[in-house]
Amino acid sequence: MTVVLEKSNIPKLTEALSRQYLVVDYEKDKTALSVKGYFLAPREKLFSFFSKTKKLSVRSSPKRKLLLFGLDLADIEALGQLDEIMTKPREDYFYLRKRRNSLIVGVVEHSITMPVATGDLILEKINPSQYRAVSLTKAGQEIVKNKFFKKEKNPEILIYPEEKSNLRELAQDSELLAEAVSWARVKNHPIWEKLEKICLGCGICAYVCPICHCFSMEDEIEIDGSASHRCRYWDACVLNNFSRVAGGKNFRPALKNRYFNWFYHKFVRAYKEYDNSQCVGCGRCQKYCPAEIDIEKVLSEIIRDYEKSLSAPTG
Amino acid sequence: MTNDKKLKLGLFDFTDCEGCQVELVGLKEKLLALSERVDIVNWRLGQAKAQWEQFDIALIEGTPLTPGEIDLLKIIREKSRLLVGLGTCATLGGIPAILDKEERQQWYNKIYGPEYEGRGVDALPLSAYVKIDFLIHGCPISGNEAARIFSDLINGKKLNYKDYSVCFECKLANLPCRLLEKKPCLGPIAQGACGAICLKGGSACYGCFGIKEGANVGALLTILNKFASEEEIENYFSMFHNKSKLYDHR
Ligand code: SF4
Numbered sequence: 374m375t376v377v378l379e380k381s382n383i384p385k386l387t388e389a390l391s392r393q394y395l396v397v398d399y400e401k402d403k404t405a406l407s408v409k410g411y412f413l414a415p416r417e418k419l420f421s422f423f424s425k426t427k428k429l430s431v432r433s434s435p436k437r438k439l440l441l442f443g444l445d446l447a448d449i450e451a452l453g454q455l456d457e458i459m460t461k462p463r464e465d466y467f468y469l470r471k472r473r474n475s476l477i478v479g480v481v482e483h484s485i486t487m488p489v490a491t492g493d494l495i496l497e498k499i500n501p502s503q504y505r506a507v508s509l510t511k512a513g514q515e516i517v518k519n520k521f522f523k524k525e526k527n528p529e530i531l532i533y534p535e536e537k538s539n540l541r542e543l544a545q546d547s548e549l550l551a552e553a554v555s556w557a558r559v560k561n562h563p564i565w566e567k568l569e570k571i572c573l574g575c576g577i578c579a580y581v582c583p584i585c586h587c588f589s590m591e592d593e594i595e596i597d598g599s600a601s602h603r604c605r606y607w608d609a610c611v612l613n614n615f616s617r618v619a620g621g622k623n624f625r626p627a628l629k630n631r632y633f634n635w636f637y638h639k640f641v642r643a644y645k646e647y648d649n650s651q652c653v654g655c656g657r658c659q660k661y662c663p664a665e666i667d668i669e670k671v672l673s674e675i676i677r678d679y680e681k682s683l684s685a686p687t688g
Numbered sequence: 689m690t691n692d693k694k695l696k697l698g699l700f701d702f703t704d705c706e707g708c709q710v711e712l713v714g715l716k717e718k719l720l721a722l723s724e725r726v727d728i729v730n731w732r733l734g735q736a737k738a739q740w741e742q743f744d745i746a747l748i749e750g751t752p753l754t755p756g757e758i759d760l761l762k763i764i765r766e767k768s769r770l771l772v773g774l775g776t777c778a779t780l781g782g783i784p785a786i787l788d789k790e791e792r793q794q795w796y797n798k799i800y801g802p803e804y805e806g807r808g809v810d811a812l813p814l815s816a817y818v819k820i821d822f823l824i825h826g827c828p829i830s831g832n833e834a835a836r837i838f839s840d841l842i843n844g845k846k847l848n849y850k851d852y853s854v855c856f857e858c859k860l861a862n863l864p865c866r867l868l869e870k871k872p873c874l875g876p877i878a879q880g881a882c883g884a885i886c887l888k889g890g891s892a893c894y895g896c897f898g899i900k901e902g903a904n905v906g907a908l909l910t911i912l913n914k915f916a917s918e919e920e921i922e923n924y925f926s927m928f929h930n931k932s933k934l935y936d937h938r
């Protein structure tokens with residue numbers, strides 16, 4: 374038996390779900406931002422200290438669970454990576470409590486060829502008018518109990534190949550990426566200097582990336598002195614003060630080094646620590662960079678030269 | 689806290705539109721909270737009390753345009769522990785600095801006749817005359833950002849700018865990138881924390897919060913040169929930065 378959902382019933386389903394959950398219908402083409410901000414907010418007060426009571430307090434979580442609807446596979450994969458990063462080696466309480474108070478429903482417009490590891494429910498397109506529902510968790514099973522889902526013996530199942538994306542393919546070869554990016558650093562590849570000249574250092578690439586997760590902390594004090602708040606906000610490798618430490622020393626004063634750090638963290642450190650490159654090839658940084666720096670071209674150039682160096686005679 | 693332990697604050701204005709002080713008044717409860725914690729000893733626009741003793745903090749809005757105003761600025765500097773520029777006229781020269789002395793004379797001739805002799809000098813950032821301890825940029829300032837800075841100031845925190853450009857708040861507001869649409873914008877090199885208010889209103893960013901420390905101005909010029917004329921680029925940079933030394937693109 375296959376659980377199916379009629380495409381035409383999707384709006385009714387999300388409406389029905391919004392009685393129970395805070396439903397966000399995520400439409401990738403309507404925003405530059407990924408869903409990471411729902412769990413790792415661009416700016417948030419983590420906890421507050423009150424002068425009068427001398428007590429710390431953490432904001433309470435909203436009663437209703439958040440339900441993110443409509444993520445594609447790349448975004449689900451990215452969220453899975455982010456979950457891992459925020460769990461290991463130490464749990465990020467503030468991320469996880471939001472994440473644990475949420476449900477993820479993926480809507481995949483092509484046939485799925487690999488098992489999906491993150492999310493609660495995946496809707497996979499099987500023919501022009503229907504999706505197959507695959508629940509991955511108890512919460513997902515609950516959703517599928519909704520009257521809009523039907524059990525069918527033999528629904529028409531067509532094959533919809535995933536649209537080919539060079540960047541997505543590139544991102545999957547994490548071992549090669551790790552080797553090539555390290556090599557490009559050691560060999561002082563001219564690409565870093567080229568990038569330093571054209572990159573605006575605006576940070577958009579990291580803001581829009583579904584996996585970039587570096588943040589900074591800051592204390593905000595109420596002007597009347599009644600309370601202070603520990604706040605965190607998104608940081609980005611390329612920003613001028615990203616590598617400024619207490620005492621004022623900035624150990625990556627050149628944009629070239631900060632830009633490289635973005636790549637190093639994503640492709641080298643991530644590979645060492647999590648066995649992955651922290652890029653799923655979603656294409657956001659490519660699409661929204663005001664300087665039109667194309668990560669696919671940058672990576673391809675590095676890999677091409679790295680491979681050339683391997684075949685070249687040593688000495 | 690007893691009254692005499694409170695920081696003494698003076699707020700002065702030179703040539704400008706006084707819009708930044710209006711923003712301060714717009715802080716309402718926060719301004720009242722501030723006035724509880726500091727002793728505002730001189731503020732022409734806000735109160736009758738106008739003492740000329742020492743100031744712990746002097747906030748200066750606008751920029752001096754006459755020799756008398758320049759002298760007064762120097763006197764205030766001598767009397768103040770911290771001198772803080774308030775608003776882009778003070779911090780960068782801003783709008784008054786768009787016009788050069790010669791150009792201004794032409795307008796004098798037109799408006800007041802050839803007999804009139806202007807006393808005005810070129811509008812320059814306050815830092816052209818005295819040492820400045822901190823700049824609260826903005827045309828006008830953002831009330832919230834100013835309140836944050838005041839709070840840090842009276843609570844003894846080191847004053848800092850946010851380490852992001854205007855792009856951060858522009859992206860959070862889900863606005864399309866003007867540069868990608870081939871329209872000029874200084875957002876990526878401009879100091880953020882304004883709330884991307886101009887972009888939200890459909891305008892470009894002219895960088896009234898100043899050019900961000902370490903900004904790659906050259907990279908932006910390369911982009912602008914692809915679709916904007918030199919004159920147009922000049923217009924964008926001269927809106928607030930005509931006399932600031934923060935950029936050099938010529
Ligand atoms: S393509 Fe760019 S934005 Fe997308 S995951 Fe990779 S690095 Fe992040």
Ligand code: SF4
Pocket residue numbers: 571572573574575576577578579611661662663664665666
């Ligand atoms: S979005 Fe583009 S210009 Fe901005 S920091 Fe990233 S690579 Fe540089």
